[in-house]
Amino acid sequence: MAKSPETEHPVPAIGYASRDESGVLSPFKFSRRATGEKDVRFKVLYCGICHSDLHMAKNEWGFTTYPVVPGHEIVGEVTEVGSKVTKFKVGDKVGVGCMVGSCRSCDNCSNDLENYCPSQILTYSSKYYDGTLTYGGYSDTMVSDEHFVVRWPENLPLDSGAPLLCAGITTYSPLVYFGLNKPGMNIGVVGLGGLGDVAVKMAKAFGTKVTVISTSLKKKQEAIDKLGVDAFLVSSDEEQMKGAMSTLDGIIDTVSAEHPIMPLISLLKSHGKLIMVGAPNKPLELSVFPLLVGRKLIAGSGIGGMKETQDMLDFAAEKGITADVELIPIDYVNTAMERLLKSDVKYRFVIDVAKSLKA
Ligand SMILES: [Zn+2]
Ligand SMILES: [Zn+2]
Numbered sequence: 001m002a003k004s005p006e007t008e009h010p011v012p013a014i015g016y017a018s019r020d021e022s023g024v025l026s027p028f029k030f031s032r033r034a035t036g037e038k039d040v041r042f043k044v045l046y047c048g049i050c051h052s053d054l055h056m057a058k059n060e061w062g063f064t065t066y067p068v069v070p071g072h073e074i075v076g077e078v079t080e081v082g083s084k085v086t087k088f089k090v091g092d093k094v095g096v097g098c099m100v101g102s103c104r105s106c107d108n109c110s111n112d113l114e115n116y117c118p119s120q121i122l123t124y125s126s127k128y129y130d131g132t133l134t135y136g137g138y139s140d141t142m143v144s145d146e147h148f149v150v151r152w153p154e155n156l157p158l159d160s161g162a163p164l165l166c167a168g169i170t171t172y173s174p175l176v177y178f179g180l181n182k183p184g185m186n187i188g189v190v191g192l193g194g195l196g197d198v199a200v201k202m203a204k205a206f207g208t209k210v211t212v213i214s215t216s217l218k219k220k221q222e223a224i225d226k227l228g229v230d231a232f233l234v235s236s237d238e239e240q241m242k243g244a245m246s247t248l249d250g251i252i253d254t255v256s257a258e259h260p261i262m263p264l265i266s267l268l269k270s271h272g273k274l275i276m277v278g279a280p281n282k283p284l285e286l287s288v289f290p291l292l293v294g295r296k297l298i299a300g301s302g303i304g305g306m307k308e309t310q311d312m313l314d315f316a317a318e319k320g321i322t323a324d325v326e327l328i329p330i331d332y333v334n335t336a337m338e339r340l341l342k343s344d345v346k347y348r349f350v351i352d353v354a355k356s357l358k359a
Pocket of ligand 2: 105107108109110114117119
C-alpha cells in the first residue's frame with residue numbers, strides 16, 4: 001500500500017493544499033524527506049503567490065497531481081545542511097524558485113539551462129527522483145538539493161524580493177538572452193501585473209526606455225509616477241497604437257489570457273523581437289506576412305537556469321529591484337486567489353508564512 005503524504009517521509013510538515021479542481025486551499029499535514037548529503041533544509045519565511053499557483057490549484061493546465069501545495073517563490077533560513085553541501089550553512093538566507101531537480105547531464109543541464117531540461121522537476125505537483133510528489137512553499141519547511149537553492153543577497157528584502165524567484169527570472173532571462181538589455185533601447189512590456197511590474201523594473205535597470213502596453217488606462221498614472229515608465233499605450237486605442245508603429249526594439253509579453261498579438265508585431269522595428277513569457281491556454285492568432293517584412297522574430301522564454309537565477313538576484317540587489325507586494329497571512333490565501341483572478345492586487349501577494357502558519 002502506498003504511504004500517505006503524512007507518513008511517507010520522516011520530517012513532519014504543514015502547509016496549505018488544494019485537493020481538487022475547486023482550487024480551494026486548506027491546512028494540510030504532510031512530510032518532507034530527511035536531509036540528504038547534498039540537501040539544504042530551510043524554514044520558509046515568505047512565499048509569493050504566482051498566477052501559476054492558481055492555475056495549478058485548479059488543474060487548469062491539466063497536469064496537476066493532488067493534493068497540491070503550491071508556491072515557487074520561496075525564501076527562507078537554512079536550518080540544516082547535508083554532509084556534502086558546500087554552498088550553504090545553517091542560518092543562511094536562501095531561495096527556491098520554480099524547480100527542484102533536473103537530469104543534470106543533458107545538453108541543457110550542461111549549459112546551465114536546467115529550466116529547459118526535459119526531466120526538469122517542478123517545485124510542486126511534480127514527481128521527485130524518489131517517486132514521491134513535490135510540495136511547494138505554502139508550507140513551514142522546505143528541503144532541496146543545494147544545486148537548486150540560491151543564495152539570498154544581503155541587502156535584498158526577503159518579502160518583496162521573493163517574487164523575483166519566478167517573476168524576476170522570467171523577465172530578466174529573455175531581456176539578457178535576446179539582447180534587449182542595451183541602454184537606450186526601446187522596450188515594450190505588455191500587461192502590468194505581477195510579471196509586468198518586475199519586467200518594467202528590470203528593463204529600466206538595464207537603462208532601456210520602457211513603454212507599457214495595457215488594455216486600459218487605469219494603471220497609466222501609477223506606471224509613470226511609480227515605475228517611471230517612459231510611455232503608456234492603450235492597446236484598444238488604434239490611433240495611439242498607429243502612432244507607435246515600428247518604434248520598439250523588443251517586447252516582453254507577460255499576458256496569460258488570450259489576446260491579439262498582430263498589433264504588437266506592428267509596434268516592432270525591423271529585427272524587433274516579441275518574446276512571450278505568459279502562457280495563454282488557447283492558441284493565439286498569427287499572420288506570418290508582417291514577420292517577413294522587417295525580419296521580425298517571435299519567441300518564447302521560460303524562467304531561467306540556476307546560475308542565471310543567482311545572477312538575476314545579485315543584479316536585483318545591486319539595482320534595488322523588488323516587486324511591489326501585498327503581504328498577507330496564509331489563511332487569507334483563498335481570498336487572495338479570488339482577487340488575483342480579478343487582477344485586484346498591486347502587483348504580487350506574498351504570504352508571511354513564518355508568522356501565520358502554525359503547526
Ligand atoms: Zn511562477
Ligand atoms: Zn537535463
